[in-house]
Amino acid sequence: MKELNSLSHEFYGDDMKNGGKKGFQKLKHLELKNMSNLGEWCGSLEGEFPCLEKFMIKDCPKIRKLPPVLPTVKELEIKHCDALTSLPRLPSIQDLILVNCDERILNCVQHCSSLTSLLISEFQNAINLPQAMFRSLASTLRRLEIENFSKLLTLEDVGLQELVYVQDLTLSGCNSLTSFPKGLHKLISLERLSISCCDQLVSFPLVDDGVKPLAIKSLKIHLCENFRSLPRGLHYLSSLQELAIDDCENITFLPDEGLPTSLRRLTITRCPDLNIRCQKGGEDWPKIAHIPDVNIRRW
Template identity: 30%
Template sequence: MRGNDWKTGRSWIQQEIITPDTLERCKKRCTIIDEIKLDDGFRHLLLRRLPSGMHSLELFPRLKILRISKCSNLEFICEHDLEDLTSLHSLKIWECPKLVSFPKGGLPASCLTELQLFDCADLKSLPEHMNSLLPSLEDLRLFLLPKLEVFPEGGLPSKLKSLYIENCSKLIAARMQWSLQSLPSLSKFTVGVDENVESFPEEMLLPSTLASLEIWSLKTLKSLNYSGLQHLTSLEQLTITDCHNLQSMPGEGLPSSLSSIEIWRCPLLDQRCQQGRGEDWLMCRLTFCRRY
């Protein structure tokens, strides 16, 4: 570690993993750390539990993997427009409750393949212009983002293969605006942890390219929507977990491409199967792999 301006607290950090221990010497000489700049030789960086005075993070072009977690006062990744982050492949941000937004104008990371955001209570939006600035993005995971309402204007990148949405109540409520039909590569979709969905999926909500659909912990889900499933002609795997109010499955209309249906901890549906009631029972006998 070396510093160039100890009085202001601005410093160059030359270690790949930055934690309270690695910052100890710096903290003894700085009253506050309000900004971190990274040497352009960095490739992998983990930032965890940084000091309370750090509000922004400057990124440099050669970074490939960036992890940010438990930075309780981090508000911005960068407070001004970024240069191209052509080497960045993976970005994960965990438990940064005051993170408000990404850089104005978007995140210019043309090689980014993985973006994961978890438990950022104040985050209201994803990076702007994702469809054009993140053309290589394949895996997007969104967890516990209560203020996130919509995807950015222009939609998600067309190469996206896997989308995971969990405990994002406003985003799930606005699901008819997702425009997932415009994603020709999307093959895996997971949605979970919501208390306001009674029927899923709506007609034309999901693209026909899906091979795997996982639904879990939708507390008020009562039924699967026939019209939303029948056009999923590539669907092979359907998994439903912890949907305690799910009462029935479609008697017809499930895609013929399905090779596995797994039901985990859905007591009402399991009861119908065990009692041999109507079309649900026939489906249980023919296709269900019920597990607990």
Template identity: 30%
Template sequence: MLVIMDCPKFFLPAYSYNQGVPSLLKKLVIQECGINGKQLSDLLLQLPFLYFLTIGSCPKIASLAVGDLITGNFSSSTSYNHYWTIDGLLHIPLDLLNRLEYLCIQDFPDLVLLCNEGFLGFISLKTLHITGCPHFFSIWTEKESSDSWSLLPPSIQDLMVTHMDNRLLSFILSNLTSLSTLAISRSPGLTSIILHSCTSLETFIIEKCARLSALDSMGSLCSIKHMRIFECPSLAIPCGPSSPDGQNKDLYFLLHLEKLEIDNASFFSTAICKSLPSLQHVVFFMAKNVRSFTEEQDKVICHLTSLHILDFCYCSDLISLPKELHRLSSVKKLSIKACPGILSLPEMGLPASLQELYVSNCSTELKEQCRKIKNVRCVYVLYQKKRCVYV
């Protein structure tokens, strides 16, 4: 493995790289360096065993080509001459398409993809992360609509993307039947997500999508085990009317959910909490303008009958924990981290099942109260850099 980071003057001289770079190299990471597209293209030709590639923040790389370059199928109104410069073009060699399993491209403000078939040629690719590249798929937004389009190979299992809109995301997700992890973030133009083809999805992360309001076709997904929703203020989980047997088909995708990370107390509703029979871990973190839980939210939290771990993290406005916390009879671990507004534990106390309590970066009043607890097996109270453990 070779890692080259934060070397703005770094470049590769024009000579045969097989004399200076180990040909057995399997992993390559190049970030914040002065290497240009042509230099990196030549280097990749000399690495027959490479299967892991990460590139990021290299300003002399302006465009990326995979296999065949684009022809005349895109709008003629847009000029890409700037990206066709020999030195700025990074060309992924054809033989690498058959071997590459991990590809991460991050933090290129102007990088564009120049090819006809997207990443379909990467027949072995399992992990693809394209983040901080707002114009990467820009030429695809000019193509005419077609239901048969797809940008990624069905081999993708782990996908992380930013700067998506509805149309582009539909192209990307169209045939990813093997996808198990999906992370979408920093996409202010995204208003809905359709996941009907992602039948193997287990981890679903959505962050910083301010206009996202709908998750469509979720009812057919029953494999999701971990979900994180952060800074998506317009998003509401679909809750249609229940069937005669009391089940809500819109919420079937929650049936096997084991871990939920949220920053919005509105997710604690009766319909949602009753649809989480497998939920074991809840992280309530960085909630803005949430001072306390409503009376209804206090009551419905008790429906989380399989909950083992409950975390409250970095909630600067939160002044109280759920009043009905003591009724969560399956909780074994409770963490309260960086919640300075909480001055005391709930009046009715903590669950009798609790085995471990962790408190850090909170008020002195809360720490002192937790330190005196006797009926919990382990209490961890962090005072600045010193940890006091009471058993």
């Protein structure tokens, strides 16, 4: 509906029957998409979406704000809404996706204190994230994905180290990021870590002052062209079962200490020097001979 420019009380109905109830009393899933002129959503009062659980708004570049109260929404997805700078109150929110919006909307994330899953992506002008952005999510967040922040310089002071219950962490497309924040070892519940397309990242420590993350089971490093070495302390990860290294041609050897004895699957793809060293009879073969499933690929 590319000519529609506002949603107001007509959208909810004016029927006073059935005790004066109006709106969408049973609706659970609502999507608004490709409304290029929609700029105003007004007239929304509490009670018009009493059962709404999932809401998605996409490609509505002029929308300035959402209804003030969405008390039952658990899943919210907002993509390509350039004029939207804030979120309404979301007391039940669990899953939040924000893609290519005004970066000021990121300031609202810390108020979503019931979040279990968060994906933020394509904030191309953001140099940093709001200070203490994740601190209020420390007791709830289980999954975090930060993708395509091409100008992001640092992850310091955002409270990343306080996410002690996060199990999945993905960092992708952050081409200006040169280092990981200290204290990664504090993520004591972290099971899966994926780092990809971070061109300036050279390496990162998994161990700090002898303390190590105990739960990590899967580590994937993909298309990080300046990576020089695998993370320090890798051999201490006694729960690590899967390690994948793809398109990291500057990683040329495995750590002298070797890899964890717990490792069950190793995949190395398009890492020319490392590929040669890890073949049977190669210099690094003794470090990986104990792994049941080894895949060395040139392409």
